[in-house]
Amino acid sequence: MLKQKPSALPLRYAIILGAVGGLGALIFAVAGGLGQSAVTAQDFVDLQEGGNPHLGFRRAHAKGFCIAGEFVSNGSLQPFSTAPMFAASSTPFVGRISIAGNNPTAPDLNAPVRSLALSLGEGANRWQTAMNTPPVMAVVTPEAFYEQLQALSPDPETGERNPERIRAFFAEHPETQTFRNWQAGYTPSNSFATEIYHSINAFYLINENGERQAVRWAAMPTVNNGEPLNSDDTNALQNEFFNRVESAPVAFDLTFTFASGADDETNPTVLWPSERRNMIAGQIVVQKAVPEGEGNCNNINFDPLILPTGMAATADPILRARSAAYAESYRRRAREHLLQQAPENN
């Protein structure tokens, strides 16, 4: 063994302490948010919970039910995408119809937004889409979306929304105009079966030559609006849909809109002009609808970035952010199910 000068010892210990302490401190700092922008996935889900999480439920779109059926493709998208479900064929799906909000017992008819989510295909060919009634997002970035949720959430003291805060938010964000126009002109229908559900964000179709085409899609109803519903029934829409599916399958046309070179596929606040090419890829046929506890949709995190070969995500920052926030919500409710904190039928 080499002899060492005793005077060098403190320096050597300092090097060890510096190296290990430095690395440890860096790891803790990154875990604590170093290098992150102002809003993280955890901030988002915290805000959606509003300090009062409904254990075991999704933090957004908490109230919903499971559906199952098949996507019957007519093959018309095959020249644009290698995804197997776009060949002329039928692909079974599991899905979920839900309303916006964090409350799993909220009255159906009060919700401002309704949703249709689907998961079809397996492994590398799984395609998930989470579609909503608005055709556009109000804002372009996750930070602005966070501000929007903050502005819309009830004041913790009064329990009411603050109209001044909402006005101030919209004034600061002129990009919200298209969304507000939609909101002003939208009349909720009397059935989940008669809504239009939009992909909102754009995606790429990729064909066998590797050519990319930016698209949005929407599930268009194929039936007419039903009778007005009983507004005292908190499950009015759910019950109406269950009854409807019991007598006959409910179909939607899955319609794709093709962007032109003039459209910015990364901006979810802008509608594409109506003369853009539209193509019906096939029909979403809902054959079964069951309460969430009895179906198998509760296991699914409807992350819109689960895409088959032949499809890809655009650089749309909101689309990219949805995935991380959904994952945090999924983690929390999975932990609650593991620890059996979730109520029985969910």
Add this chain to the structure above:
Amino acid sequence: MSQPTTYALSARVMHWAMALLLLSMIFAGLAMVQSLQPWHLTLLGLHKSFGVIALLAVIVRLIIRLRNATPALPDSIPAMQKRIAHASHWLLYAAMFAMPLSGYFMQNAAGRPVAVFDWFTLPALLPESLPLYGFFREMHALVAWALIALLLIHIAAALHHGLVKRDGVLQSMTGRKQKQQ
């Protein structure tokens, strides 16, 4: 007495390559679960792909470890400390297996594919299940923190041997020849 003074070259290469890989994976994992930025998706894909590589690497490494003679710890180290040193190495191996496996299983339980770059997709071994996802997701996080703690202790101990005790233990992995007394 055929015991070597350094680890086999293959073992050293695996050690340092995995050191780099594991630290990168830890930082990537901690950052990506919080990030809402567009690079989240890219990093998640890389984390999954390199996670599969880490699993293959630790299997290869375990085989190398079992097939090659390892250098003995110097006699100057008390027996108790030797036992702790050995235990910490096997705990590191356990964590290096548990990390990629819990990651793989949690993706299975979530019904999400684990694709290795664009080359191939691993089969799902577990059914889709929320409680199963909860279990493996929390395991993945807990084992990550255990691995971080083990790594910091490991680095501190290695530097202590190299800088303070200077007893050749650090050199057995750096491969630098020791001067004979």
